[in-house]
Amino acid sequence: MTAPIDPTTTSAWAELQQHKAGLKPDLRAWFAADPGRAGRFSLDAADLHVDLSKNLITDDILASLVRLGEQTGVAERFAQMLAGVHINTTEDRAVLHTALRRPADAQPRLVVDGQDVDHDVHEVLGRMRAFAERVRSGQWRGITGERVTHVVNIGIGGSDLGPVMVYEALKPAATTGTGAAGIEARFISNIDPTDLAQTTAGLDPATTLFVVASKTFTTLETLTNARLARDWLWAGLQASGAIDDTDEARKDAVSHHFVAVSTALDKVAEFGIDPANAFGFWDWVGGRYSVDSAIGLSLEVALGPDAFEELLAGFHAMDVHTASTPLARNVPMLMGLLNVWYTNFLGAQTHAVLPYAQLLHRFPAYLQQLTMESNGKSVRWDGSPVATDTGEVFWGEPGTNGQHAFYQLIHQGTRLIPADFIGFVNPAYPLKDGDRDVHGLFLANFLAQTKALAFGKTAEEVEAEGTTGPLVAARTFSGNRPTTSIFAPALTPRVLGELIALYEHITFTQGTVWGINSFDQWGVELGKQLALQIAPAIEGDAAAVAEQDPSTQALLEYYRAHREERDPRR
Numbered sequence: 001m002t003a004p005i006d007p008t009t010t011s012a013w014a015e016l017q018q019h020k021a022g023l024k025p026d027l028r029a030w031f032a033a034d035p036g037r038a039g040r041f042s043l044d045a046a047d048l049h050v051d052l053s054k055n056l057i058t059d060d061i062l063a064s065l066v067r068l069g070e071q072t073g074v075a076e077r078f079a080q081m082l083a084g085v086h087i088n089t090t091e092d093r094a095v096l097h098t099a100l101r102r103p104a105d106a107q108p109r110l111v112v113d114g115q116d117v118d119h120d121v122h123e124v125l126g127r128m129r130a131f132a133e134r135v136r137s138g139q140w141r142g143i144t145g146e147r148v149t150h151v152v153n154i155g156i157g158g159s160d161l162g163p164v165m166v167y168e169a170l171k172p173a174a175t176t177g178t179g180a181a182g183i184e185a186r187f188i189s190n191i192d193p194t195d196l197a198q199t200t201a202g203l204d205p206a207t208t209l210f211v212v213a214s215k216t217f218t219t220l221e222t223l224t225n226a227r228l229a230r231d232w233l234w235a236g237l238q239a240s241g242a243i244d245d246t247d248e249a250r251k252d253a254v255s256h257h258f259v260a261v262s263t264a265l266d267k268v269a270e271f272g273i274d275p276a277n278a279f280g281f282w283d284w285v286g287g288r289y290s291v292d293s294a295i296g297l298s299l300e301v302a303l304g305p306d307a308f309e310e311l312l313a314g315f316h317a318m319d320v321h322t323a324s325t326p327l328a329r330n331v332p333m334l335m336g337l338l339n340v341w342y343t344n345f346l347g348a349q350t351h352a353v354l355p356y357a358q359l360l361h362r363f364p365a366y367l368q369q370l371t372m373e374s375n376g377k378s379v380r381w382d383g384s385p386v387a388t389d390t391g392e393v394f395w396g397e398p399g400t401n402g403q404h405a406f407y408q409l410i411h412q413g414t415r416l417i418p419a420d421f422i423g424f425v426n427p428a429y430p431l432k433d434g435d436r437d438v439h440g441l442f443l444a445n446f447l448a449q450t451k452a453l454a455f456g457k458t459a460e461e462v463e464a465e466g467t468t469g470p471l472v473a474a475r476t477f478s479g480n481r482p483t484t485s486i487f488a489p490a491l492t493p494r495v496l497g498e499l500i501a502l503y504e505h506i507t508f509t510q511g512t513v514w515g516i517n518s519f520d521q522w523g524v525e526l527g528k529q530l531a532l533q534i535a536p537a538i539e540g541d542a543a544a545v546a547e548q549d550p551s552t553q554a555l556l557e558y559y560r561a562h563r564e565e566r567d568p569r570r
């Protein structure tokens with residue numbers, strides 16, 4: 001890998017500093033003086049229509065941002081990523097999540113480090129499709145001969161957030177219409193035993209299929225939950241008389257009710273899952289970039305292979321846009337560069353993502369791992385310190401719920417919070433309130449919020465409504481609060497794939513400008529190690545307690561004093 005470019009040394013950075021120094025944001029005046037602004041700053045990427053015009057940019061600022069992208073080599077590094085260069089320097093790995101969605105007949109073939117990536121990807125996709133079809137058609141049966149009614153994914157981080165988010169987003173397709181197979185997906189992630197207890201509540205072990213999803217197959221939470229689920233299965237099947245308590249019967253139960261997804265197939269076998277029921281992927285797929293790998297197996301089972309493959313096609317469409325569109329019209333790259341503008345020049349520390357789609361209620365949580373695990377770094381890919389602030393905090397909730405919770409701060413607080421609004425023209429459920437289309441009313445809120453944030457309300461306008469005195473200031477809105485509006489015709493699997501890939505490549509663009517490796521996550525390791533050291537202290541091991549700091553010791557004391565022994569199933 002070439003050394004990262006310090007973005008602060010580029011001429012584009014100096015230009016942007018000058019723009020910042022002279023910036024007097026005035027979206028009202030900018031729109032009034034420039035009838036072409038909305039059209040010029042609106043772009044299409046695959047099925048997504050993206051309006052950047054309510055951002056705090058002028059043509060000159062955008063031109064400088066484009067130059068920053070050029071001078072930091074964003075497009076070149078994107079091409080390197082697609083080609084399999086080891087841009088994940090700290091782990092010496094290629095970064096090839098884009099290969100997971102290449103069509104089977106893509107040319108030229110992608111061969112990386114001697115591996116025919118296209119062949120391997122499609123071999124696993126074929127196995128996933130065949131497996132999902134067997135489960136959905138009822139050919140695959142549980143140990144009592146019954147059909148599977150519930151698929152339960154056990155995983156955490158990237159092995160959970162993507163599958164949960166996509167399942168929630170596309171659930172109407174799973175439960176209604178031709179794609180429906182009557183299989184519900186559930187998800188267990190947290191090592192808090194409440195998660196497993198509540199998620200398995202009401203399930204029949206005889207009709208439940210577990211997918212243990214873990215890239216490394218070493219993750220404490222996932223393996224603990226997988227063992228608990230296995231115990232739950234055995235106990236339930238024994239209680240109903242379906243199996244006896246011999247090892248052979250238990251093994252047979254696991255082979256009918258457990259499959260696994262991992263890059264570590266040897267560890268899957270050690271857990272007792274038949275390698276024939278294991279689906280692999282590769283170390284060049286980061287956890288937070290893995291929903292489109294075999295990690296999506298629970299989605300294929302619940303939503304159907306056609307929906308999953310349409311999702312992949314959507315990802316690929318955004319990859320093609322990103323790889324082939326000049327920077328000045330390249331939607332993910334421009335959105336990434338805008339985030340750099342807000343973070344490094346205008347002092348934004350957070351970024352809101354506000355889906356106007358209840359079905360996307362887990363999208364902000366998904367994006368938190370994607371963006372913050374990727375770009376929450378203080379050193380560059382060569383180990384040197386970063387020259388600027390890096391990853392901002394991403395957060396959000398679906399509209400309109402957020403409007404009645406935290407929008408006050410976005411409208412009138414002291415902080416700059418760029419926000420992405422995401423909406424779909426056609427609803428999943430076209431309900432009417434009398435004659436009124438409720439989805440239309442919903443989207444009117446989307447448009448109203450972005451308008452209010454951009455254009456505000458002046459003191460004169462407030463006074464013209466009859467308000468006087470100190471109330472005028474309280475009812476005044478400054479405006480000039482930046483938003484990006486993302487519209488698509490409908491939340492289909494394809495559009496969802498495009499949306500996810502859009503944010504993957506926004507994240508990539510920011511990481512490249514900052515010179516950081518967006519594909520490792522060393523920052524989560526220390527806590528994992530310490531949890532293993534503290535576990536014996538929780539159990540009361542005096543030597544382990546003595547090793548802890550005074551605060552931790554005091555908390556352990558509180559824990560021991562208040563912990564009651566009771567039946568965990570009570």
Ligand code: F6P
Pocket residue numbers: 156157158159213214215216217218219222286287288373521524
């Ligand atoms: O939180 C760290 C992390 O390594 C994530 O990057 C990953 O998605 C998650 O743990 C789960 O890891 P695995 O899929 O290996 O169980």
